[in-house]
Amino acid sequence: MISVTAAIQQIAACRTSWGTESVPLEKSAGRVLAEAITADRDYPPFHRAARDGFAIRSSDVQTTRKQQFPLSHARYPGEDLQPGHAMKVASGSLLPPDVDVVIGMEEAEEKNGHVVFLDHNIRVYQHVRPRGEQATAGKVLLEPGLRLNFQHLGLLASLGVMNVKVERPPRVMFIAVGSELRIPGAPVNDTQLRDANGFTLTGLLLQYGITLEASYIVPDHPAAIQSAIMPCLEADLLVICGNVQPKTIIECGVEQVFNKVKAHPCNPFWFGYSPTRTRVMLIPGQPFAVQAGCKLFVESYIRACWGIPVIKPWLIPYMEHRTPVHAQDEFVPAALVSKNGLKVKALSFSGRADLTATARADGMICHNAEAGSLEPSALVTFYPWIETA
Template sequence: MISVQEASASILSHLYKPDTRRVPLQEAVGSVLAEPVTADRDFPPFHRVTMDGIAIAFDAWEKGKRTFLIEGTQAAGEPKKTLTSAENALEVMTGAMLPAGTDTVVRYEDLAIESPNATITVDNITRGQSVHRQGQDAASGEVLLSPNMILSPAEIAVLASVGKTVVKIKNYPRTAVIASGDELVEVGQTPLPHQIRRSNTYAIEAAMKTLGWKGDQFHLPDDKDTLRRSLEKILKQYDSVILSGGVSQGKFDFIPGVLESLGVKKVFHQVSQRPGKPLWFGASPEGKTAFALPGNPVSTFMCFYRYILPWLWTSLGIEPRQEYAVLAEDFTFKPQLTYFLQVSVKNDGGMLMAYPDAGGGSGDFANLKKIDGFLELPMERSEFKAGESLPFIPFRA
């Protein structure tokens, strides 16, 4: 049995190597960028007016001029106009090109306009005010987006601004999500007294979908020969498999042995943790990975977020983000195991407070609806005091 830290390190030493594809810009949000994106011109591409008002030559103001003849209007989207006299002004609209011969914009709120003249009514203005200078944000050829970024709506706006109609992104691993167990029936069936509906694979697939990651569900029986035939086919078609159930030491827990018989070498089996102690992880010489999670729902849920999610992000070139929360009340856990405490969280004055709600154990999946994640309590201690900051593994946005 290995520690949580050893399990994490072992998993992260067997990363998926993603290939890439090109998708239309409208389909790229939530994906991981696989190419650098550069500015195709200066940003902004011209001296841009940022306030409605008049554009003047600051030197005229500096020489004492306060009333300016308005020669005309420079609207947004029009070619650049030219001020014919440094003693005059042009009305300008937000987003317009700054007219030639001007360098400063005075907003309407600081003017008294009696057509055709505008008088500046404030005592102080500064040269270049209310002008967004050409190239101020980025120069032509400058890298705006780097590979390995998750494309949020903000990055989509940048891609659109440089004319990227098609975007190169990284492919997620093709993944099979597999439930095993004769006690499981489909969601739409009425279970007999000795049966339960299959839920773990739906939870895993839903978690994957929130990341833009697709998985295909399978249900396999507790029969060694059937498991072997089915897993052999699945391993040929998928980059990774996530299994739920059949990994403990029971008489019908065939998954570890079957995987190894198919060339998926065991990296570790069993982790010093609760829940999720029977966790099994293996990899094949071809780079296929298998996560065999305990069948108890809370164990499955925790293992996905604690181990599989960091593996995915690291494989895609993204550094997993470690969050922390403050324990809101004293808690005791005596076994020499890392304990993943179920908690609900609340932002209290900018501090994320974690309130324990252990529920009925790893089989109490109904308790998941009341919590927001898991607080990771180290195995070296048994007493944890309110006010301690500890690693937090969230599963809600």
């Protein structure tokens, strides 16, 4: 039996590449960038006025005497400015070639088609956003391994990138084991349960732009389980949930990497791989065990394969007193509380099948077995449900 940290490290060590693909920009949100993105030109590609005022060339300024500049009226943005002239500009507007100074309205006097500047201490690029201030041509702006969000799509559009090279998603399959399980939407009696675990996995995968390829419900019989496993070994990742003996999986040709972790409710968790390179994870079938297992292990494996940094939990003050219930590290649904600073508290929880508590939670805490009882303000590890990086 190994720790959660050791389990994540061993899972990450089995990472592989699923290749890359090109997708339209509008479909790239949530995907992982597979190439460096560089500036195709200087940004901005021209000098811009940083405030409303009058634009001039610094080369036309004579500091030894008061100067009067005739006003020129541009017919279109960026039109050439006559030597020795000034022109009115608005903040953010494109400046004519070689114009590198903007004088604020309050620093000038305009009269009879001319303007006089009150302050003779004029410097180059005064109130000017120079060309290339944000980025020069060829500069790397986005690195491979970045998970694309809406702000990145805006930048890519401004660079003219309409097709994005991203990491290819894995083929993922799922098997739920349980004779009492039924497909959600099908009629159920008092002894039957709807399978929620497949949708837990589906939801996690969708956060990374991955679609669950196939999902099966299988009765509690080793032969039936093995019959379901064999065709799934063509996938990149197979997740099995339920009371399954590792021997049942190993007999399908899957090699064990490790068995069992020191964590409740994830234990017994099993991990292995097949000769076809399929990674196989076995998670207990209780809904919260699957949620915790998907968050800790499935997500960690996906991120490792794509080169995304490992998930780092928060270290945050605990709000109340808590006595440990199990001898192993305990993962418990928890909510964030913004009262006298950000804190976290465990939610009332009736056990590993309590989906109502996990739906109210912002994530889960890890009550370390070696910590003993948690006291108010003690620092505790918190895993948010939604990862932002």
